[in-house]
Amino acid sequence: MGVINVTPDSFSDGGKYALTAQAAARATALIDEGADILDIGGESTRPGALPVALDEERRRVLPLVERLADCGIPVSVDTQKPELMREAIAAGASMINDINALAARGALEAVAATSAAACLMHKQGDPQTMQRDPHYAAVVSEVRGFLAARLEAAQRGGISRDRLVIDPGFGFGKTLEHNLALLRGLMQLADLGVPVLAGLSRKSMLGKITGCEAEGRVFASVAAALIAVEKGASIVRVHDVAATRDALAVWNAVKNND
Ligand code: HH2
Secondary structure, three states: OEEEEOOOOOOOOOOOOOOHHHHHHHHHHHHHHOOOOEEEEOOOOOOOOOOOOHHHHHHHHHHHHHHHOOOOOOEEEEOOOHHHHHHHHHOOOOEEEEOOOOOOOOHHHHHHOOOOEEEEEOOOOOOOOOOOOOOOOOHHHHHHHHHHHHHHHHHHOOOOHHHEEEEOOOOOOOOHHHHHHHHHOHHHHHOOOOOEEEOOOOOHHHHHHHOOOHHHOHHHHHHHHHHHHHOOOOEEOEOOHHHHHHHHHHHHHHHOOO
């Protein structure tokens, strides 16, 4: 899954693709690099980010979704807002990626009324404050329990299991140790029986390990993506598609000869 942030303030690519034309060119590049899914976001959720008003998020995201409706691969929209979920699906998106796990009022209904897929992500707190003092007694089982409950809620709300994906939400209210424990224990989430999505690309946990700034975290991101796949992830959400694809091609070649 290749990431395109149509925002002025995303932590690694903020401002680079803020215009629809720039973002569309980026989408073409990611498809050429071998992305299987595109994930378009109009609201940064980096630690400390301020919420974006519906109209502004709509203005950033919808023209790009319309433009990519026939791009040949599924388009996912990263939003927490039920109104935008509906509009994005109507404009051609086939997946909603919600860091709030469809918990906003009306979000389950917005997806249930369509045939789109949804990614349910775990977070502790909100982007503005989530990294202040994240706390868990047992991070893997707590995240697993939350995702199991949201899977139940989504199915009760009319979204069948085959449309659902789960994500531990690396960096969303988690210390480095929490993130590492989740990566080590990712298979326990995969055991829930739906595909696991892992978003580690360029995140600050990789900066803490390597000392590199966001732009210099490509090698660390590729390593993290590879580990996530080895631990059961089916989808990796990345900024650097070509590098990740090559690494996974090697992994696959070895794996398929087991
Ligand atoms: N991470 C980010 C945003 N959306 N969605 C899912 N499902 N999983 C993630 O790990 C995830 C996500 C944050 O990364 P990015 O989009 O690159 O930055 P920003 O939030 O600053 O736009």
